[in-house]
Amino acid sequence: MNIETLKTIQALRANGQALVRAVDLQSGEELLIDPQDDSSELALAARDAARADKSGPVEIAGRDWFLGVFNPPLDLVIVGAAHIAQPLAAMAGLAGYGVRVIDPRTAFATAARFPGVAISHDWPDDALAKAPLGPRSALVALTHDPKVDDPALATALRSTCFYVGALGSKKTHATRLERLKSHGFDSAALERIRGPVGLAIGARSPAEIAISILAEMTRELRAGNEVGQTSRPRTSS
């Protein structure tokens, strides 16, 4: 590896940009590839590797390349500084997420309740316009308040984020889907929303519910990348 390559990788990583380094396993020749680039077979393979967050070897035109993926950290946006938000923020931090909490109700989202978490008191659509969701992002809406949750969910559905979850009973969720439908989202878009949120593991306490949400996020993130093992499509209930 050339030292200039190393410096570039570290600078891009610090800037939150994804990149892939291709190295020829015979000669050591290296290339830095922007995963948005699709101009060659190697670049396309790099794009797939970055999407799947999976480094690995690839043979192209008789050459053995290794694609090393350098993705920015995972990003979790929690909308609503509810009880569940505290254990969820802590657990997601342990799982490698950078966590942000958005709640326009200033009394809830305080630094004392959410140590180490980026807190925004903007409305979700404003906050998410400033720091958009990307393919490494997950959004969980917890307020139960359509004024806050709906704009967040609408923004998430228009983004490439890998997980959208919304707290609420089946009944609450059904009325939520009706509202979003009236805003022009079709059923394919609405099926992206996991609601009631989390895996059905009988969770009761806020911490247990946080476990079920984080488990579902993990499944979307990881299992969705395995060919033939995608957790989608899921039948809506």
Added chain:
Amino acid sequence: MLASEPTRPDRDPLDAALTWLSNGHKVALATVVRTWGSAPRQAGSQMAVRDDGDFAGSVSGGCIEGAVIEAAQDVMNTNVPRKLDFGVSDADAWAVGLACGGRIEVFVEAVR
């Protein structure tokens, strides 16, 4: 970086490599490129190795690091990359084998 600073396998290998290079050390980088069966670290895991044997990051659960460091010290001098193959099928597997029963291919290259 002080020579007495203890090895910290959990530090970022690329960060460590940059620091060491700027302090005049020779450095090689080892990357897991392929795994079979149950392997402790996935493809893309990296370990930076300094000329005096200090290292950062990991390519296994500690089973093969010793052999990789030795190869890395060779590679940083020759500047010729090497591919190393570790598994349990060899008769001398105890020396540098993987207790988990997997197989790992590691690419070692100089950073300069």
